[in-house]
Amino acid sequence: MAGFSNYITESYNELRNHVTWTPWAEAQRLTVVVIVFSVLFSLAIWGVDTVFSNVIEYYFSLVKS
Template identity: 85%
Template sequence: MAGLVNYISESFNELKNHVTWTPWAEAQRLTLVVILFSVIFALAIWGIDTVFSNAIEYYFSLVKPEQVQV
């Protein structure tokens, strides 16, 4: 148990004193860039999926045999 407490203590010390953190303003700006890119990418994937879905639907409507009513 003492090893676990020592590990946590040393990890906290490392994060507090030896890690160079990104300034808050830059972190906010980069977060907005990631959000914007994610939304644009999701819309692009949705658009491509819609186009392919419609193309496949159209193809199957052409090759589907007509049903004969009896």
């Protein structure tokens, strides 16, 4: 159990004293960029899925006839 306690203490020390954190304003800006990109990417995937779905439905309607 002492090894685990030592690990937690050293990890906390590393995060507190040796990690360079991104400034808050930059983190907010980058978060907005990620959200916008995610929305645009999901809309693009939705559009491609809709087109392929319609093409497949059309193909099967031709085959069925």
